[in-house]
Amino acid sequence: MAYDKFTILRSSAVPMPNENVDTDQIIPARFLKATERKGFGDNLFRDWRYNNDNTPKADFVLNDPTYSGKILVAGKNFGSGSSREHAAWAIYDYGFRCVVSSFFADIFQANSINVGILPVRVSPEFLEKIFAAIEADPNTELEVNLPAQTVTLLATGDSESFAINEYKKHNLTNGYDDIDYLLSMKEEIGAFAETRPF
Amino acid sequence: MSTPKTLFDKVWDAHVIRQVKDGPDVLFIDRHFIHEVTSPVAFLGLEGRGATVLYPDRTFATADHNTPTLNQHLPVADPMSANQLAALERNAKTYGISHWGLGHIKNGIVHVVGPENGITLPGMTIVCGDSHTSTHGAFGAIAFGIGTSEVEMVLATQCIMQPKPKKMRITVNGKPGKAVLPKDVILYIISQTSASGATGYFVEYAGEVFENMTMEGRMTVCNMTIEMGARGGMIAPDQTTLDYLKGRELSPKGEQWDKLVPYWESLKTDEGATFDLDLTFDAADIEPQITYGTNPGLGTGVTHQIPMADSVKDGSASYKKSLQYMGFQENETMIGKPVDFVFLGSCTNGRIEDFRAFASIVKGRKKADNITAWLVPGSHIVEKQIQEEGILDILTQAGFELRQPGCSACLAMNDDKVPAGKYAVSTSNRNFEGRQGPGARTLLASPLVAAAAAVTGVVTDPRGLMENA
Numbered sequence: 001m002a003y004d005k006f007t008i009l010r011s012s013a014v015p016m017p018n019e020n021v022d023t024d025q026i027i028p029a030r031f032l033k034a035t036e037r038k039g040f041g042d043n044l045f046r047d048w049r050y051n052n053d054n055t056p057k058a059d060f061v062l063n064d065p066t067y068s069g070k071i072l073v074a075g076k077n078f079g080s081g082s083s084r085e086h087a088a089w090a091i092y093d094y095g096f097r098c099v100v101s102s103f104f105a106d107i108f109q110a111n112s113i114n115v116g117i118l119p120v121r122v123s124p125e126f127l128e129k130i131f132a133a134i135e136a137d138p139n140t141e142l143e144v145n146l147p148a149q150t151v152t153l154l155a156t157g158d159s160e161s162f163a164i165n166e167y168k169k170h171n172l173t174n175g176y177d178d179i180d181y182l183l184s185m186k187e188e189i190g191a192f193a194e195t196r197p198f
Numbered sequence: 199m200s201t202p203k204t205l206f207d208k209v210w211d212a213h214v215i216r217q218v219k220d221g222p223d224v225l226f227i228d229r230h231f232i233h234e235v236t237s238p239v240a241f242l243g244l245e246g247r248g249a250t251v252l253y254p255d256r257t258f259a260t261a262d263h264n265t266p267t268l269n270q271h272l273p274v275a276d277p278m279s280a281n282q283l284a285a286l287e288r289n290a291k292t293y294g295i296s297h298w299g300l301g302h303i304k305n306g307i308v309h310v311v312g313p314e315n316g317i318t319l320p321g322m323t324i325v326c327g328d329s330h331t332s333t334h335g336a337f338g339a340i341a342f343g344i345g346t347s348e349v350e351m352v353l354a355t356q357c358i359m360q361p362k363p364k365k366m367r368i369t370v371n372g373k374p375g376k377a378v379l380p381k382d383v384i385l386y387i388i389s390q391t392s393a394s395g396a397t398g399y400f401v402e403y404a405g406e407v408f409e410n411m412t413m414e415g416r417m418t419v420c421n422m423t424i425e426m427g428a429r430g431g432m433i434a435p436d437q438t439t440l441d442y443l444k445g446r447e448l449s450p451k452g453e454q455w456d457k458l459v460p461y462w463e464s465l466k467t468d469e470g471a472t473f474d475l476d477l478t479f480d481a482a483d484i485e486p487q488i489t490y491g492t493n494p495g496l497g498t499g500v501t502h503q504i505p506m507a508d509s510v511k512d513g514s515a516s517y518k519k520s521l522q523y524m525g526f527q528e529n530e531t532m533i534g535k536p537v538d539f540v541f542l543g544s545c546t547n548g549r550i551e552d553f554r555a556f557a558s559i560v561k562g563r564k565k566a567d568n569i570t571a572w573l574v575p576g577s578h579i580v581e582k583q584i585q586e587e588g589i590l591d592i593l594t595q596a597g598f599e600l601r602q603p604g605c606s607a608c609l610a611m612n613d614d615k616v617p618a619g620k621y622a623v624s625t626s627n628r629n630f631e632g633r634q635g636p637g638a639r640t641l642l643a644s645p646l647v648a649a650a651a652a653v654t655g656v657v658t659d660p661r662g663l664m665e666n667a
């Protein structure tokens with residue numbers, strides 16, 4: 001699935017300090033019935049975002065016009081639980097291109113990169129700093145620089161570097177995916193498959 | 199003398215085709231399970247890039263997540279669910295993949311039918327677009343859940359690209375107490391490590407508690423390994439494993455079996471091999487467990503009180519929000535809490551031993567009037583065992599009915615939804631907000647604790663209801 005290349009992203013951010021946000025919150029199971037990848041953004045955080053009668057919950061951050069942007073800043077252990085890639089699709093489809101947290105669940109992290117979202121892991125201290133900066137000024141901008149592997153609070157210049165392996169970085173900056181890579185080594189895979197005992 | 203290796207290293211290293219510089223390993227996948235919810239978009243992607251399924255005989259399809267558990271002989275009423283099931287059938291047919299759809303004699307939950315038909319074997323790499331793929335680690339396989347992009351990847355190339363995770367060993371020695379089931383062992387471990395305590399790790403379970411466990415118990419333990427954040431868990435294959443596998447329909451036979459046995463017996467952690475983290479617990483500390491919060495790490499002994507927020511390691515605000523959702527207060531006792539629903543089933547506890555345990559408590563008793571019970575076998579084979587062993591009669595006499603196989607109320611994609619605000623004692627694996635239906639409140643527990651709640655109508659210590667009590 002093609003996605004937009006990721007290089008440098010400057011944007012205000014949406015804060016969600018809750019910890020252990022699981023993928024059932026990001027997109028509840030009853031919205032997983034589609035057979036195509038479209039429209040998932042409408043149901044992002046469905047049960048936190050809407051009342052039973054489908055009216056928006058005023059106190060939920062996505063319904064608060066004070067906050068907007070292409071970066072979601074989230075509390076520790078974001079994306080735990082189910083492997084549903086629909087969670088990453090919903091985040092992408094809603095318009096986020098980057099999630100910043102102090103800790104990501106493994107499968108969510110892999111799914112994010114595979115759909116073109118950059119998961120940026122920062123220290124708990126820097127995460128607190130970002131939350132404080134957004135609270136002080138909801139329009140404050142972050143710069144996420146993938147080539148330099150840094151995330152910066154533009155107002156103060158506070159910055160932290162983040163880790164990503166060179167291979168994944170290369171994919172994200174060029175819009176490539178793993179399947180392109182693997183299809184290019186089919187002969188090697190075929191030879192290996194011959195050696196398997198089952 | 200070569201470097202000592204862990205069980206995980208041995209299986210992982212045997213599957214690495216290439217190590218990408220500054221990147222992940224290219225890992226060959228022996229078995230791939232697919233189901234109706236996370237595969238349709240993968241097939242669309244495959245078609246979109248003009249690729250095909252490289253090894254259709256290494257992939258197995260079953261319908262489970264989104265299937266009704268009543269009247270499976272009738273057309274599926276929900277058009278979107280029916281569409282997903284049709285897509286799975288169509289894709290399986292197009293690419294020549296074995297498909298056990300709704301109504302098929304072997305249909306059931308993917309992590310139940312894989313092992314019971316002998317598809318899962320020691321030393322394999324196994325993936326599925328479902329996080330509870332970790333279940334298959336019970337056989338000494340490396341098994342983990344993947345996203346839909348990765349499903350497409352495995353269909354197209356039979357490989358996946360993953361960085362090698364860190365290694366953790368969890369050892370539990372001692373003898374579990376009365377009414378302590380494998381579910382209690384794993385709920386206890388998760389309560390000690392937290393819902394994110396094993397993120398970035400692959401777990402090996404060791405010690406006499408796991409050595410003495412049946413294969414079904416080991417599956418329950420490995421199944422919930424994902425709930426502490428680990429990608430998967432595994433247990434070294436032993437005689438128990440081989441006894442389970444021998445003679446299963448798709449297990450290797452004859453000469454092929456004989457050739458594999460020495461290899462399988464070599465799949466154990468070498469003396470002197472090291473882990474990034476080693477945790478040890480004592481079985482004597484484990485009593486029947488129950489969760490009180492909205493992640494599987496928030497659990498305790500069924501006779502205990504709900505911990506005070508200030509005694510919980512970090513996340514006090516999230517902890518209080520969690521209790522608020524559940525309608526619970528700090529320091530309350532779990533025993534006697536009202537229950538509305540009981541769910542026995544899922545890839546965690548939907549096997550025959552789980553139904554035997556449940557039946558052992560409800561035998562000669564009656565379902566409490568305030569309880570709605572959903573008893574859902576993990577597969578048609580389990581359903582048949584329930585009938586043949588006389589368990590169905592016990593359940594029926596106690597006022598319960600048996601439904602048809604599927605994931606059911608574990609994730610509530612079908613009609614089996616717990617209403618908002620209601621409490622469910624559930625043998626499934628997740629107690630997240632809304633997991634069993636919007637606003638539903640889930641208490642995770644073993645089949646014995648679920649049975650005790652089903653006959654008393656409240657949270658109850660099963661030990662008081664057991665023979666020799």
